[in-house]
Each structure stands twice: as structure tokens, then as C-alpha cells.
Amino acid sequence: MENPLSLWHFxxxxxxxxxxVIGILALAILGxxxxxxxxxxxxxxxxxxxGSYQKLILVAPRATRDQDLSNPLQTSLSHLRxxxxxxxxxxxxxxxxxxxxxxxxxxxxxxxxxPLVQQLQIDAGNARYYAARxxxxxxxxxxxxxxxxxxxxxxxxxxxxxxxLAQNPTDPTPLLAYIQQHQTVLRSVLPDTAQIGRLQAAxxxxxxxxxxxxxxxxxxxxxxxxxxxxxxxxxxxxxxPSPANAIDQFKQALDGLTSSLGSFEAPQPGLDQLxxxxxRIAGAAFVRRDAxxxxxxxxxxxxxxxxxxxxxxxxxxxxxxxxxxxxxAGRLPKANVNEIAISEEVARARNVGVGGRVGNNIDELDRLxxxxxxxxxxxxxxxxxxxxLEYMTQHYLFERRYQxxxxxxxxxxxxxxxxQMVRLIGNQPFRLFDWAYIKAKIDSLIANLDTINRFxxxxxxxxxxxxxxLLNNLFFRQRMNEFGLLAAVGYSRWALIMRVAWESLGVTxxxxxxxxxxxxxVLTWFNHIFIIPHGxxxxxxxxxxxxxxxxxxxxxxxxxGMGTVAWQLLRLDPIxxxxxxx
Amino acid sequence: MLRxxxxxxxxxxxxxxxxxxxxxxxxxxxGSFIGLIGPSGSGKSSLMYLLSGLKRPTRGNVIFEGQxxxxxxxxGLMSLRRHRFGFVFQQHFLINYLSAxxxxxxGAVKRNHETAAYAQELLRRVGLSDKMRKxxxxxxxxxxxxxxxxxxxxxxxxxVFADEPTASLDQSTGHEVIxxxxxxxxxxxGSVVVVTHDPNxxxxxxxxxxxxxxxxx
Numbered sequence: 001m002e003n004p005l006s007l008w009h010f011x012x013x014x015x016x017x018x019x020x021v022i023g024i025l026a027l028a029i030l031g032x033x034x035x036x037x038x039x040x041x042x043x044x045x046x047x048x049x050x051g052s053y054q055k056l057i058l059v060a061p062r063a064t065r066d067q068d069l070s071n072p073l074q075t076s077l078s079h080l081r082x083x084x085x086x087x088x089x090x091x092x093x094x095x096x097x098x099x100x101x102x103x104x105x106x107x108x109x110x111x112x113x114x115p116l117v118q119q120l121q122i123d124a125g126n127a128r129y130y131a132a133r134x135x136x137x138x139x140x141x142x143x144x145x146x147x148x149x150x151x152x153x154x155x156x157x158x159x160x161x162x163x164x165l166a167q168n169p170t171d172p173t174p175l176l177a178y179i180q181q182h183q184t185v186l187r188s189v190l191p192d193t194a195q196i197g198r199l200q201a202a203x204x205x206x207x208x209x210x211x212x213x214x215x216x217x218x219x220x221x222x223x224x225x226x227x228x229x230x231x232x233x234x235x236x237x238x239x240x241p242s243p244a245n246a247i248d249q250f251k252q253a254l255d256g257l258t259s260s261l262g263s264f265e266a267p268q269p270g271l272d273q274l275x276x277x278x279x280r281i282a283g284a285a286f287v288r289r290d291a292x293x294x295x296x297x298x299x300x301x302x303x304x305x306x307x308x309x310x311x312x313x314x315x316x317x318x319x320x321x322x323x324x325x326x327x328x329a330g331r332l333p334k335a336n337v338n339e340i341a342i343s344e345e346v347a348r349a350r351n352v353g354v355g356g357r358v359g360n361n362i363d364e365l366d367r368l369x370x371x372x373x374x375x376x377x378x379x380x381x382x383x384x385x386x387x388x389l390e391y392m393t394q395h396y397l398f399e400r401r402y403q404x405x406x407x408x409x410x411x412x413x414x415x416x417x418x419x420q421m422v423r424l425i426g427n428q429p430f431r432l433f434d435w436a437y438i439k440a441k442i443d444s445l446i447a448n449l450d451t452i453n454r455f456x457x458x459x460x461x462x463x464x465x466x467x468x469x470l471l472n473n474l475f476f477r478q479r480m481n482e483f484g485l486l487a488a489v490g491y492s493r494w495a496l497i498m499r500v501a502w503e504s505l506g507v508t509x510x511x512x513x514x515x516x517x518x519x520x521x522v523l524t525w526f527n528h529i530f531i532i533p534h535g536x537x538x539x540x541x542x543x544x545x546x547x548x549x550x551x552x553x554x555x556x557x558x559x560x561g562m563g564t565v566a567w568q569l570l571r572l573d574p575i576x577x578x579x580x581x582x
Numbered sequence: 583m584l585r586x587x588x589x590x591x592x593x594x595x596x597x598x599x600x601x602x603x604x605x606x607x608x609x610x611x612x613g614s615f616i617g618l619i620g621p622s623g624s625g626k627s628s629l630m631y632l633l634s635g636l637k638r639p640t641r642g643n644v645i646f647e648g649q650x651x652x653x654x655x656x657x658g659l660m661s662l663r664r665h666r667f668g669f670v671f672q673q674h675f676l677i678n679y680l681s682a683x684x685x686x687x688x689g690a691v692k693r694n695h696e697t698a699a700y701a702q703e704l705l706r707r708v709g710l711s712d713k714m715r716k717x718x719x720x721x722x723x724x725x726x727x728x729x730x731x732x733x734x735x736x737x738x739x740x741x742v743f744a745d746e747p748t749a750s751l752d753q754s755t756g757h758e759v760i761x762x763x764x765x766x767x768x769x770x771x772g773s774v775v776v777v778t779h780d781p782n783x784x785x786x787x788x789x790x791x792x793x794x795x796x797x798x799x
């Protein structure tokens with residue numbers, strides 16, 4: 001015969017009351033397990049996404065004033081308008097064409113007597129030719145200047161965005177606003193090398209034609225003066241007014257613009273020296289030029305930019321060796337082709353395989369321009385992506401201008417190399433990205449979610465403690481006769497308190513075990529249907545999380561529920577219960 | 583075996599003092615059946631609480647088997663009630679989620695097969711051999727009180743205290759319950775002290791003590 005006051009007996013006979021309480025608590029614990037695990041998954045995936053920084057330092061250029069084309073562009077454009085107006089006048093009625101026609105129409109007798117007239121005809125023809133060419137140059141040149149001006153406006157907005165994000169890295173609002181307002185414009189005006197080349201060619205051609213026109217008009221003046229000196233005045237043929245000043249200023253502006261364009265196209269000044277000096281650092285395993293770019297991927301807690309390293313062929317292999325990653329499908333990208341190799345998790349996140357395509361044409365949040373074909377899938381402990389340095393710098397102005405360096409410290413030399421790099425950079429317009437910086441940024445972003453999550457857990461714990469405590473008290477009142485009798489027949493109050501404590505502890509522990517078990521089941525299922533296919537990370541059996549994050553709920557519920565009941569049991573008077581006549 | 587000497591139990595309310603028990607002395611010999619009768623409020627239940635150690639007196643002393651209550655600690659008194667006394671109250675105070683047999687076992691000090699067999703024997707004796715597995719809400723009021731009587735006897739106490747055990751029962755059922763208590767005494771298992779306001783229930787008692795205004799007549 002088992003003890004009728006045993007815990008098992010109690011649970012078995014009161015299952016209709018005990019099971020709902022266990023259910024409520026277990027569901028709450030399940031909720032905590034799931035939300036905490038998703039949050040941990042977001043953090044772990046973010047760490048893994050930027051895990052490559054654990055072994056390397058990225059040196060990236062800062063924006064500088066020498067990239068500011070706005071003044072040369074605006075000056076060229078305003079002079080271009082002046083020249084356009086004056087060319088219209090020069091080519092209009094009584095202009096250069098009329099003058100040329102009048103010279104051609106001079107009687108053959110006059111022309112034969114005066115060879116100078118022949119020269120004037122040639123110079124007037126040249127002037128008319130250059131004026132027509134220049135007019136033809138100005139239309140596309142104006143268009144190109146306007147397009148590049150728009151690019152400059154985007155750069156200004158980008159710099160402003162960078163400053164805002166630097167001031168408050170946790171606030172994504174400026175980034176979202178920027179992307180929403182500028183993505184279409186960015187895509188339409190971001191010039192490649194050819195476009196800048198066209199602007200340069202147009203500026204050079206316009207400058208040359210302006211020079212030719214200038215020379216021809218000067219020669220015409222000289223020819224007219226020579227004819228007058230020879231006594232053959234052709235006063236009925238007035239030389240059209242020369243726009244010499246306007247053309248001079250225009251030429252000057254175009255020369256300034258050409259010089260700025262040259263600077264704009266080149267990598268950051270000082271990059272070569274910095275690369276050479278970095279390679280001499282004792283603890284640096286290797287240093288490579290990097291035309292880095294990004295792919296947009298989802299991290300559960302929001303989108304993130306997965307870093308791609310634009311290195312040369314040997315650099316790609318060295319990066320793979322550094323991280324212990326290997327090719328499991330396809331091959332590494334070729335030097336002069338728009339190809340990319342990425343880790344399998346990133347490929348899953350982007351739902352691509354070998355032959356698939358990624359890039360700004362596919363997903364407008366990708367910084368990687370156009371569309372790149374995936375040629376290789378990588379597998380290993382660290383997620384990385386590689387693209388060819390040669391292709392990036394030969395085809396994309398932005399990537400050529402914003403080349404950086406990949407510096408890989410030897411194991412254990414990370415801090416020393418970092419310090420040396422800081423010293424080498426000094427006041428130069430470069431900045432460093434390393435694991436400490438990246439991790440701090442991730443933690444800062446996740447910290448807000450952590451705070452919200454902690455608040456929710458505390459709220460759930462308090463509400464549950466109150467609800468279960470209340471249920472416990474109601475149940476206790478229903479059992480008042482039982483406790484009154486037991487006290488009367490000789491059970492001590494302490495024994496009664498211990499009895500209720502064990503009952504409550506059993507319920508809360510059962511709920512805890514059930515909640516954690518359900519949590520593991522739900523997470524395992526979710527891991528297989530969502531987390532793994534999307535290239536995310538989740539540790540289903542994170543015991544630290546499963547135990548420490550969920551334990552406060554049963555503990556608080558137990559302490560609160562037990563506390564109120566124990567208080568009543570301590571004040572229990574069996575006689576008042578015995579004498580109750582209800 | 584159980585002696586009370588000059589017991590006084592006062593209830594204070596502000597400046598007034600009510601003497602629930604006023605200088606009562608009595609002795610309960612082993613194997614005796616004592617009846618305590620008196621009108622409502624006469625102090626008979628209070629006297630029973632004092633005798634069983636459920637309350638401590640304002641003055642006076644109770645001695646059980648040579649041990650004075652006044653020299654015993656609260657746990658000591660609890661242990662005494664648990665091991666040496668049995669209780670039957672006006673209400674049955676059965677635990678709802680336990681069967682009749684399990685309710686009887688609640689009173690057991692040692693829970694083993696012998697005790698369980700004795701509990702079953704007790705239920706047979708009180709006429710509930712076919713209702714041992716029934717829950718209290720499946721039994722009549724008289725049956726519930728009989729289970730309560732069995733519970734009070736299962737650990738073979740030296741004294742069974744019964745406080746108005748028949749108050750909520752009809753006449754014949756009340757007599758049955760009293761008979762069970764008397765039988766316990768007659769089998770030489772222990773003494774029985776029954777508190778009641780109905781003298782008809784005490785026909786088999788060795789002694790009937792009358793209480794009025796807190797004093798024994």
C-alpha cells in the first residue's frame with residue numbers, strides 16, 4: 001500500500017488541476033526557448049557572416065575632397081552654356097558661314113590678284129568646320145557632365161549617410177531612407193570606366209575643337225588685317241565677332257575637369273606605399289590588394305552585407321588556405337571574368353548554386369555591380385566569398401577607386417599587426433576593420449533585441465508568477481480542510497509547508513522539463529525547415545541558453561506561489577478550521 | 583493515564599475575560615469511555631482541545647502517561663497527537679482526492695502492509711468493506727463519518743477524542759458511530775472521550791460528565 005500522501009498520489013489524483021498549470025508554464029518556457037534561440041541564432045549567424053574578420057584586417061579608403069568633381073563639373077557646364085550661346089551667334093545670320101560664303105563669292109579677278117584672299121577663305125572654312133564640330137561636341141558633353149553631377153550628389157548623400165551611421169550605428173533609419181531614395185538613381189548613374197572615359201574623351205575633343213576654332217578665328221583676323229594693309233579693303237565683308245574669351249575660359253575649365261577625372265579614376269593616393277609598408281610588418285602573413293564588395297543576405301534579425309574579397313588568383317587560394325575552407329563544387333573565379341565563389345551557407349541564403357547569378361542586377365541591395373556568375377561553392381569553418389580583383393578594377397570605376405588592402409596577421413600577432421597598421425595609416429584617408437570592431441558593431445545591433453527580449457522574459461515571468469501564484473492559492477483554499485486536519489492530527493506546519501513545496505516544485509520542474517523538451521523539438525523542426533536551408537546558424541542544444549534563460553520562470557513561479565501558501569500555512573490554526581461549520 | 587488538574591482556559595476580548603474552561607480537574611483511566619455533555623458554549627469542546635493538546639490552557643496542567651503538557655514543546659505535543667491520540671470531528675475532514683481506504687491510511691503512523699490490512703479490517707468492521715475504493719463524494723454522510731472513525735483508530739491510539747461526531751448524522755447513524763467508538767474501548771485498544779450535546783448517544787459510556795459554563799458538574 002503506497003503512501004496516500006505521496007507526491008505521485010497527489011499528482012495522479014489531481015491531474016485535472018495540475019496538467020493545465022504545467023501546460024501554461026511549459027508553453028511560456030517554450031516561448032522563451034524559441035525567442036532566445038532565434039536571437040542567439042541571429043547573433044551566431046551574424047558572427048559567422050563576418051567570421052572572416054577573425055583572421056584578417058581590412059584596410060578601406062575614406063572619402064576625400066580630391067574625389068569631389070562638383071566644382072570642375074559645374075564650371076565646365078556654365079562655360080559650356082556661354083560658348084554654346086556665342087557659337088549660335090557665330091553660326092547665325094551674318095556669322096561665320098555668311099562670311100565664308102562672301103569670301104568664296106568674291107570675283108575670280110580679285111582672288112587671282114590677291115593670294116591673301118585665298119588664305120582667308122581657308123581660315124574661314126576651318127573656323128566654320130571647328131565651330132560645327134564644337135557645337136556637335138557640346139551636346140553629349142553637357143549630358144555627360146549632368147550625369148556625373150548626379151553621381152556627385154549621390155556621393156554627397158552617401159558621405160552624409162556614413163556620418164550619420166558613424167554617429168549612431170544602431171539606428172538603421174538613415175540607411176533605409178538612403179536606400180529607398182537613392183537606389184534607382186544610383187543604379188542609373190553609377191558610371192563605369194567606359195562612361196568616365198567617354199566624358200574624358202568628350203572633354204578632350206571639345207577642348208581640341210575649341211582650340212581649332214580659336215586658331216581659325218585668329219587667323220581670319222590676321223588675314224583681314226593683311227588684306228587691309230595691301231590696300232584691298234573688303235569693308236563690305238565684316239569679320240564676325242570672335243568669342244575668344246568665352247572659349248579660353250571654357251578650355252581652361254575643361255582642362256581642370258580632365259585633371260579631376262584622372263584623379264577620380266585612380267585608387268586612393270598612398271595605397272601603393274601603404275601596401276608596401278604593410279607587407280614589411282613582421283607579424284603580417286600576407287598583404288593583398290582588395291577590390292571588396294558585398295552581397296545582401298538575411299540574418300533573421302534583418303539584412304546584412306556579406307563581405308566579398310576582390311583579390312588576385314593567388315590571393316583567393318591563400319584566403320581559402322587561411323580559413324581551412326575548400327572548394328566543394330565548381331572552381332575559383334577567373335581573373336578577367338565576372339565570376340564569384342561563395343561559401344555554401346551564403347549560396348543557400350541566396351538560393352544559388354554553381355551557374356547561379358548574384359549582383360546588383362539580381363538583388364538591388366547587393367553592392368556587387370551588374371551580375372556575377374557563381375563558379376564555385378566553398379565549404380569550411382569560415383564563410384567567405386571571393387571575386388577577381390582584375391575584373392573589378394578594370395570594369396568598375398567605383399571598385400577601382402575604392403580599392404583597399406587585406407592584411408592577414410600571423411596567429412597571435414593580430415594586435416601587434418593592428419597597432420602597426422594604425423601607426424602606418426596615421427592621418428592618411430584609410431580606416432581599419434577588424435574582428436574587435438565588427439563584433440562590437442554586431443553586439444551593439446543585437447543589444448537592442450536582447451534588451452527587448454529580456455524585458456519580455458521578465459514580463460512573462462512576473463505575469464506567470466502572479467497567475468500561477470493565484471491558482472496555487474485558490475487550490476490551497478480548496479484544500480484548507482485537508483491541511484487543517486493534518487495539522488490537528490499532529491503534522492507540523494513545517495511538514496505541511498514541505499509537502500506543498502514538493503508539490504509545487506514537482507509541477508514547476510515538470511513544466512520546465514516539458515517546456516525545454518518542446519522547445520528542443522520545435523527548434524529542431526524549425527532548424528531543418530528554415531534555418532539550414534537559408535544558410536543561418538542555430539545551436540539547438542545550447543544548454544546554457546536552455547537552462548539558464550528558462551530557469552527564472554519556474555523558480556519565480558515556485559518562490560512566489562510557495563511564498564504566499566507558506567505564509568498562510570504558518571498562520572494556520574487547525575481549531576478554527578475544525579470549528580468551521582460550513 | 584490522562585489527568586487534568588485545575589484547567590482554566592480564558593478568552594480575552596478587550597477588557598472582558600470569558601472563562602471557556604474554569605478550573606476543571608478530571609481523570610481518564612485506560613480503557614474507559616468518557617462522555618462529555620453540555621449545552622452549546624458550555625466549554626466541552628474547549629476542554630477536549632486542552633486534553634488532546636490542541637490548545638494550551640491559561641492555567642492548570644494536563645498529564646498523559648506521567649508527562650506534563652506544560653513541559654512539552656510544540657513538536658512534542660504534535661508527536662503525541664500524531665502517535666498516541668486519534669480524532670473524530672463533527673465534520674469528517676476526509677481528503678476528497680483519496681479513496682476511503684487511503685483516507686484511513688492518512689491516520690496511520692507506519693504505512694506498511696500490516697497497517698493497510700488493519701485499515702481494511704477497520705473498514706470492514708464499520709461496514710464499508712465494499713466501498714473501500716470509493717471517494718468521499720461517493721459515500722453518504724454516515725459512511726464518511728465511519729471512515730473518519732476508522733482513520734482515528736488505524737494507528738491504535740491510546741485515546742480517541744471525538745468532538746460532536748454525531749452532530750451531522752441522523753439518530754441511527756449517530757448510534758452506529760458511537761457503537762464503533764465504544765467497540766474500540768471494549769476491545770481494550772484504548773480510551774474514548776466523546777463530546778456531544780446529545781445524552782442519548784452516551785448510553786454505553788463508563789462515565790458521563792456534564793459541563794456548564796466551563797465547569798464540570
